[in-house]
Amino acid sequence: MTTAVNHYGRHGDLVDAAIAKLKLHFGERLTTATAVRDQHGHDVSWHPSYPPDAVVFPDTADEVSRIVATCHAFDVPVIPFGTGTSCEGHVAALMGGICIDLSRLDRILTIQPDDMTATVEAGVTRKRLNAELRDTGLFFPVDPGADASLGGMASTRASGTNAMRYGTMKDNVVSLGVVLPNGDRIRTASHARKSAAGYDLTRLWVGSEGTLGIVTDVTVKLHPIPDHVVAISASFSTLEQAVGFVLVATKLTDSLARIELLDELQVEAVNSYSKLSLPVEPTLFIELHGSRAAVEAALPFIETEAHAAGASRFDTAVSAEARGRLWQARHDIWWANLALRPGASALPTDSCVPVSRLVEAILAAKADVRDLGLLAPICGHVGDGNFHLCVLFDPADPDERQRVETLTKRLAARAIALQGTSTGEHGIGHGKMAALVAEHGPAIRVMAAIKRAVDPHNIMNPGKIFNLAEAPPFN
Incomplete structure (x- = not known):
């Protein structure tokens, strides 16, 4: 092991001492193998890997407590790890330290x-x-x-x-x-x-x-579990029509459970990857949950209003198999998008705005992608104002990477200006820290005060959400 000083001035000898102490209890359940450390140093996004110094696999909450107490005694960072499916570098060991893999706490x-x-x-x-x-x-x-x-x-x-x-x-x-x-x-x-x-x-x-x-x-x-479920696939001639219908649909019935948007590029990717045959047009996937009477009563109103809003196609799926095929295609969007540009990296980013500002936000995002010359399908949980871009790019190309950074900054700034948030569900990690400061301003000081009170040694996943060193304490 090295004795290099990490970003917070914590010396490798302290990390070595913590690892040695933990090894006495955990044995083979603590590893410093390069492959395992690399696996635990990144999530699904393009953010670079920051491997921890060691990974430990506890079996119980008491063992988690033992690991954290040891790291606290040696002033060593601790990074929790679940399944590694986060999107903003949440699991990166930016300051080194011990990664705690919680997969064995599975009861x-x-x-x-x-x-x-x-x-x-x-x-x-x-x-x-x-x-x-x-x-x-x-x-x-x-x-x-x-x-x-x-x-x-x-x-x-x-x-x-x-x-x-x-x-x-x-x-x-x-x-x-x-x-x-x-x-x-x-x-x-x-x-x-x-x-x-x-x-x-x-x-x-x-x-x-x-x-x-x-x-x-x-x-x-x-x-x-709802008594009756119906899925709907509705295609529209324009993105503005599709997103505009969301505002109508949310007022039609309280049976709405999901409304998902796919722009035309996203539909093209889904058709190719999941072997669907949807028209390559902006499309909404909608699902109704409730009693059979309520769902069947709502359907004709939704279909009538969809066609009035410009829907060129309106199909329903009632059987579990048909509904499952539709939603599996939606959940496979990550892989479908990667197939659009083989070998590229993907940056999944999201923002969320009040539903009344959704048309404006999505059309502007679409224009940004076009103006910056990028490839980025749009999808989203538009029923609650949350939408995603999956930007496909080559991080080794400085010009393209700069254009991607420009895009993400514009998305966050626009969402905040529209009284929304820079992230509806992906979180901050270390990828959206600047956006959080722009969104919350002086309230960052409150967050920092809580962090300092609960974690005065700053060992818990340091370098995430906000930069503690840049958040001044209260006087």
Whole structure:
């Protein structure tokens, strides 16, 4: 091992000492192998890999506590790792340190159908939880596309296609088990559905991206599986017509569960990769949930209004197989986009605006892509104002990389100007720190004060969300 000084002045000998102490307990479950470290130093985005000094695989929350307490004693950074599906460099070990891989904390602890809650360890994935729930008549609705871990989804405040009806992780987490930066363990709340007892610590840790501690278990809300589900695919001649119809659709019925947008380039990618035959036009994927009577009553109104808004095609899918094919194509968009430019890197970026400003935001984003000469399909959870660009580019080309950076800055600045946010669901990590400062201004000082109070040694995922050194303390 080296004794190089990392960015925060922490010496390699302290890291070596922490690794040696942890090795005594974890044995082969702690590794410094280059391949494993590289795997844990990056997520799915184009951001470069920053490998940790070691990766450790605990089996229990007590072992997580032991690791964090050891790192705290030696002033060594700690980086939590779930499934590595984040998009803004959340897992990069920017300052070196110890990566804690939580995949072995994979027990489903309790399912309480009467309370409509489940408590799972941090490494349980959303698909596994829903498989366990299959016979209860309940499901967990937060669906970010990737089969992410529940701990990671809580830490990044994940959302996805169902958010307009069921909410994000912020709305679906009841309580968390957390290991603090000194190794102590706390529970953020009881399992009651509401409480007026003290600060809302659950909401503080949901979305904290591993900077305040490590989530070891999650109690989530469950929802009844809807009696009847219908999916819709509607194509429009123009992007403005498609996005404009979103404003109409959200007022037509309370049965809407999902509204997803694919621009014409995105449809082309999906057709090629998922073997669909959609018209290469701006398209909405819509899904209705509810009683059979409510859904069937809503359908003709939606179809009539869609055609009035300019829909050239309106198809429904009722069977689970037909609906699954449509939504699987939506969830495979990442791979479909990579196939548009083989060998390119991809930067998935998102922003979110009030739905009333959505047409303006998306049309301007489309114009930016065209003016900058970039390749970037647009998709999005437009029912709640969130849209994504997947920018395909060569990071080794300085000119192209500069144009990509210009695009992302414009997207964030415009969203903020439209009273929106620089990220609806991807989070900040280290990729959107400048945008967060522009969005929150002096409120960054409040965030920094919380960080300093909870993590005074700044060992928890340092270098993420904001630059602590640049956030002045209160006088």
